[in-house]
Amino acid sequence: MGNTKLLSNTGLHxxxxxIILFxxxxxxxxxxxxxxxxxxIQFLIGYLIVILGLSISYIKINLKDLFYKSLFWIGVILFFFFSIYLNDxxxxxxxxxxxxxxxxxxxKAIFNGQYPYNIPDHMGQESSNLPMLIVLGMPFYLLFGSVGYLQCFSFLLFSYLIFKIFDDYKQRLAVLILLxxxxxxxxxxxxKSDLFSNFVVIAGFTYLIWNKFLKEKAIKPxxxxxxTALILLTRLSSVIPLTILLFKRFYDFSIKEKLRFAIVFVLTISAVVYIFFHNAPNFEVFIKHNPFIIQGAKQPLILSLSYxxxxxxxxxxxxxxxxxxxWAGALLFVCVFVPFLMFFAEYGYTDMITNSFFDLSFFNMCMPFVMITLVWGGFKNNIKEIK
Known part of the structure; x- marks a missing residue:
């Protein structure tokens, strides 16, 4: 029975x-x-050959840890400065x-006391950024004059995250290479996009909560x-990893713990929403120009609820x-891939890919989770579960 269960778990793994490689x-x-x-076609074939060939070779060939350690830190430093140069x-x-x-x-709108969601950007579009995503970009705009530097420092955060998650430099370097x-x-x-950066922050939050709350109980509910309220207010789709991470724990709370959790959550949401939306000229402007409507209109509501x-x-x-x-990476992928297939069936390759009827960048929401999981799965026998 034990061997059967082991074979079953191995097959599932x-x-x-x-799935993650796909x-x-x-x-x-x-x-x-x-x-x-x-x-x-040539680029695609070449790319797939390189990825699959390098992956197989990397797993099978073992070199000294100093080699992987040196390449990891060289890669982190060089790419960080390269990203700064590119942004500039x-x-x-x-x-x-x-x-x-x-x-x-x-x-700019928040600092000028304006309503931020009915002002056109450089392409004439209105912002769909939730409040805390705007807050996330503030330090980089104030210190460096450009929110593009968010990507540079989110790369450092991702590097730190994979350093903490994985035990040795071969695994850490593997994630960096995938990146x-x-x-x-x-x-x-x-x-200078923000989707990957946004979900690097969410992946970091996931790691923090798993370690310090679900395991050690070192953080109060x-x-x-x-x-959690702040993270949710970066992007609506963050509800997927947050739910996977916390709903079971919330379900196990006592009635008093549930009430305290809910009260803090609602008060936090209310305070942030008030700060960002109280300058709306009137209710009609708020209804027509707000990020919740824009983000929620990407696909039918029934699909969003199903995820x-x-x-x-x-x-x-x-x-x-x-x-x-x-599961966070897989479900985030599915919630973009399903509408992608629906649009593809309706509009076809040329409009979808060439003419950008569908924003492919939404797939980057899943990528921090996918890269970590891909290396974790590939080196499973050499990785200890995070305690």
Whole structure:
């Protein structure tokens, strides 16, 4: 019976590995196809060969730890300064992507006492950034004059996160290599986008809560409620990893703990929403121009609710940090891939990919979780569960 269970768990583990590898390859292949210009097929074939060949070789070949350690820190330092250089050299106004300017107009509006959601950015679009995402960009705008530097420092946060999660430098370097070989991520750095950075913060929050709250119980539930409300107000889709991470624990709370958690959560949400929305000229402007409507209109409501229901169910099943990040990455991918397929069936390849009817950058929400899970699965036998 024990051997049967072991074989069953091993088979399930392999299935999860294939799912995560599929997600990583699909997301990055879409970016190769979109930006490969006249050599899309050649670039795609070459990219897949490099990724699969390098992955197999990397797992099988073992070198001294000093080699991996040296490459890891060299990679972190060089890429950090490269990202700063790139952010400085690329003129945001020349880009056909407005995530950076949508964040900047929101920051300027708040400091000027204006309503931030009916002001056009450099492409004439209104901001769909939730309040705390705008707050996330404030330090970089105030200190360096550009929210693009958020990407530079979120890279450092991601590097620190993989340093803490993994035990040795071969695994840490593997995540870094996946990051550097990801066209979806490199595109984000180039265009000063914020999706990957946003979910690096959420992945870091997941690690913190798993370690300090779910395992050690070193943080009070009220503090968790406060932080959860802030994280939720960065992007609506953050509800998926937050639900997987915390709903089962909330379910186990006593009635008093549930009430305290809920009160802190509602008060935090209310305070932040008031700060960002009280300058709306009138209720009609608020209804027509607010980020909740814009973010919620990406797909039918029934689909959005179904992902949350799945997250609720999964929260009762997960028993390890690995399972949490696997399901967070998988469900975040699904919630973008399903509408992508729906749009693709309606509009076809040319409009969807070439003419940008669908924003591929939304796939980057899942990528921090996917990269961590991919390495975790590949080196499972050498990794201890986070205590």
């Amino acid at each position: 392999h299935i999860k590995n294939y 997600i990583y390859l699909i997301v990055n292949s879409l970016f190769v196809m979109k930006y490969g210009e006249d050599y899309k 050299k690329v003129d945001g106004n020349s880009l056909n992507v407005d995530r950076w300017s949508a964040m900047e107009i929101g920051i 550097f070989l990801s066209p979806s991520y490199l595109w984000e750095v180039y265009v 009220e503090a968790i409620s406060f932080l 949350v229901v799945l997250a609720l169910i999964v929260s009762f099943k997960v028993k390890s940090f690995y399972e949490i990040i696997f």
